[in-house]
Structure formats: structure tokens, C-alpha cells
Amino acid sequence: MKITFPYWGNYTIAFKALFKKLGLSIVPPEKTNPRAIENGAKISPEMYCLPLKINIGNYLSAIKRGADTIFMVTSLGGSCRLRYYGAIQEKVLSDAGYDVNFIVFDQTPKDIYKKIKEVSGASFWQIIKAAWFFYEKLRLIEKLEKKANYLRPRERIKGETDKILMQAFLNLDKINTKKELAEFKEGISQKISEIKIDKNKDVPKVGLIGEIFTVSDGAVNFGIEEKLGREGVEVHREMDITYHLKKRVFPWKDWWIQKKINHYLGSTVGGHGRDAIYEMLEYVKKDFDGVIQLLPFGCMPETTVRPILQKIHLKSGIPFLSLSLDEQVAEAGINTRIEAFVDVVKNYYQKKYEKLSGH
């Protein structure tokens, strides 16, 4: 059995580590690229959302390289189309003549444990250890990404942060033991501390909100965080796997969010629709200089809340940009929109600054 799974930004490193630790033989997914997206979109239902098409593109290239089994996690509790990813993807591949095995995980620890055990034959402790190793890598990835968002607008040598980060992720991918990981952590924090930055530089801040897959995979969102960072903007993003896991472990977080946004939206609308509103309100409160919403074109939860986000934008004056991504969106178009938006953000920031300093 040769297993493959969807590519998901730098998280792919953590998933690879997890499966390797379980002793599974894997065909790692190729980094998402325009060709993979095109191939995936060609055989996927036209009206389906982009992540499904990207997943299919990932599978196709892995199948070519010998994969015969696909791991896919769906969100059982959610109300959006992600719920049917497993069923639809299986059908799409089988209709296109591919003979592959699908193992679909519900997002419950019990189901994941049961299926992992069945597939890998690993012992309880081995699974726990693998899961812990996975989570440590995942946390580190998220921390590095967050750190980079702080460093980019402040670095003295343009591009230094990304150079170090890229190398770091390549190295992290090769790490297989806890000891190596501990050493790596030390090494990378040393390297990061050596990046020369203007510590006291005050920079405009932008919050990135929206659908979890599109905001957290640079290969899908054309590296929006890097782009904004290079333009001198500090990017903040709440939405990541840890955020999502935390909400599953502590369900009262949703209750809290609902309480905070009740004036705007009286209910969940599936996915992370509520979170987008909550995050935007928080960014307004924290006096940010802009909010960008990223979503797959036609994403049900994110489009439902978009008019509400626009309302918040109009009421508060905070610059707001919503970018819908599909297989036809070209990087050049996105660049133009981001550049124009950065101008608006800088203007907003400048005016605020002038007001503060009494000019």
C-alpha cells in the first residue's frame, strides 16, 4: 500500500512525518502548482470549490508516481461542502478510470485512531508518539510562519527572512527523531535572531482572514503573506490548524465567538464563517490598517459572511479586500490587486499616524 494525501502548504511536512512515524509507505504530494490545479479542475465537477480541485490535482500526480491509497480528512460536524470531499473525490477519480483506495477520516480522534490502527498496525504508544511528533512539527511550522510575518516588513536585507525560512523547511522535512527536532529548534531560533531588523520600526498591520486552506497554503494564495511582508506590511493570521483543533477540543470557543458577533450574524453558517466576522471585529478593535479575506470562489460560508464583513468595513473605515480564488485566477491579477490594496493600507496608516502626532 502506497499512501498519498492532499498537499497543504508547509503542513505537508508535518503530515509526512506523521505517516512515516507510523511506518506507512507514502508517496508525498507534489507542491501545488498551476499544472496540478489545471489537471485537477479538468476532471472535477465544475461548480465545486477550488480546494477539491486542487486535491484532485495533487492525487493525480501522486498516482502517476505509484500511489494507490488516498488519505483524506473531512469535517463531519461542519455544514459546508468539505463534508462530501471524500465521496466526491472518490467518484471523480473512479469516473476518470483511476483505481485507488480511499480512506476517509472523520474529524474525531476516535475515528482517526481506529482507521490509523487498522491501516498501519501500529501499537497504541507508537500512534501516540507519532501524533505528538506530528504536532510538534506542526506547531513549529506555525510559529515560524508567524515569526516571518513579523520579520519581513522589518528586515534590513530584503528577502533574508524567506531565504532562511525556505532552507529551514527543507531541513525540517528531513528530521525524523525528537532529538534532531530539538537541535533544529535551537538552531533555527539562533538563525532567526541573527536576521538584522529595524526593531523600532512601526509598520502598517493587516489581518488575514477567511477559509483555512486558502489562507494557510502559500502555494494556493500566491504567497500572499510574503508579498505583503515584502511591501512592508505586517500580516496577522489566526486561522491555522492549531486554531481549528483548539476549537474542536474546547467547543465553548464557538459559543464565545457567537456571543461576540450576535449583532451581525445570529448563527453558524458552516465552515469558519463566524470566525471571519469575529476576527475582523478584533482587528478593528486592535486598530489594524487593513483586513484581507481569502476564499475559494463560491465558498458557501465565506461568501455568506462577505456582505457582513463589508458592512464592518464601511462602518469602521478599515480598508478591506476580498480575494476569491479559483483555477482561472492568475497571479498577475492578484498582484495588481494586492499592490493597489497596500497603497490604500499605507495611506490609511499614514493618516492615522498624522492624526496621532497632531500634524
Place this chain on the structure above:
Amino acid sequence: MTIGIPKALFYWKEPFSTGAHIGHFWEIFFESLGVEVILSPETNKEIVERGVKVSDPEFCFATKVFLGHILWLEGKVDYIFVPRLKTNEEKLEYCPKFFGLPDLAKILVKTPILTETFDMREGKIETSLEKLGKKLDKNAIKIEKAINNAFLKEKGSKKKQEQDFLKKIKSDKQRIVLISHPYNLYDDYVNVGIKKKLEKLGAEVIFIDEVPVKRQETRARSQKLDYPEFHWEFGKEIMEKIEEILKYTFSGAIEISSFLCGCDAVLKEFVEKAFKGNKIPFLYLIIDENTADAGLQTRLEAFMDTIQ
């Protein structure tokens, strides 16, 4: 006091309304409470244009039409009624867009929105209806009467629908099954008068929601058709009704989707498979504000030609 009801989306949904010619659950409920009801008119060009203009471009066409109806009601009534439909009596979810409709209406118009959540995982329909009645300052006895009135009428219409179905399925004409959500099936402007067009081409049109499915039968999920266990009420309902209609003979099936309907992106895969797998001619149509009358006519003619 007057209450406005938009003749779109939830207006056509079961168990509150079972079709254009019958149903009228909400009107009966509010009128029995002694409230004057103003319905928005049948969808027309102006409603669609206004709805499209104010909508998020990535909303499904049906939601755009809905917002057009809300705009029509603005200023004409004391309240616009938009319920928050979450789950039905089988505890299955409505389309997630329905969860947010009152909020989308609220940010669009100044007329206050009257709403109540219908989540049957949390409580019975009656409880939600009682809460709704209390929001209008009505007493419990009056509310109960209104609820009974509305349900009684609905039951009656259901029976008539079943009888109609049995007549239609025995018709000598080419029997064509139309599959879609009720807000597409019963809104003749939205579906570009597809029923009349097909009838002119000599077809007997059967709407999928007219197909009777007995509740007991629906409990045990048959394995004949291969589809996922839907958490969407319409997903389960439509697939079960397809399973039922496949027991009869008919000439072809046509599915209609609102452009950008996210739910249909899922559903269509299994609807198409069900018919094609049974060698029944199948046509898939996507409708939006740009759907041209002539274009649709040509496609329907071609389809009817292939099945003759």
C-alpha cells in the same frame, strides 16, 4: 400590523409550504393570528435585477432573487418575515445559506426583520412557532389555533399532491421528471417557464417533490442507489424520491440548478449518476439572470427529440 413575506427560498420549503398551487403555511399562520400579510409578487424582471445588483456576486442565483424580494417589501410593511431555518423534523440541515438569511436581509433594508430560529435538534416546530407568535404579542391559545390551522391546510394539500402524482405517472404523454429545489421548480420566472415549455413540446411534467415517499420507508436507507448519507434535508429527500420514481417508467429527467449553488455541486454528481446508471436520458441546466428564453427552448427541444 402588516408582515411582508418574500416569495422566495424558504417560502417554498417544506414542511411550511408544499408547492405554489397549495401550501401557504406562513400566510395562514400569520393571518390566523390576526396579522395582515403582504406577499411579494411573483418573481419578475425588476425583482431579479434589483436582487442581482445588491447581492454578493458569488451568491447563488436563488439567493440573489430572494434579496430582490426583500427589497420589494422594504417600506411597504411593518416587518419582513425571514425565518432562520436550520434543521427539519428529521434533524437534517437546510442549506447553510438559510442559516444566515435574516442577517443578510437585516443589513440590506431598514424595515425591521421578524425572525425565529427553526432548529429541530433543539426543539419542536411548535415551540419555535409559539416563540414567533409571542414576538407578535399574541396569546398562547390564539397561537395554538394558528399553528393547527396552518398544518391542517398543509396536510390536505399533501394528499391532493399524491393523487395528482398517480394521475400524472399514468399519463400517455412523454413523462419528464424535473429535479430541483422547490424555489426553482415553482418559480416560473426563475426557471424560465420550463414547465410550460415542456408541456408545449408534448411532455407530462412531474416535479420531483410531488413524488410521494412514505416516512416509514425513508427510515431504512435503501442501498440500490449509491450516494452518501446526506446531512442536508434536500439531499436525502431528492435522492429518496429519485429512488421511488425509478420504480415507475418515464422518458427522461432534467435537473435545474441555480448558478453557483454550492449544494448542487455535490448533489448533481449523484442525481446524474442515478439516472444515467439506469439508462434514463438526463439533462442538466444551470439557470441565472442571463438564462435566455430562446437558448433554453432549443436545449429542451433537442432533449425531447433525443428521447422520442
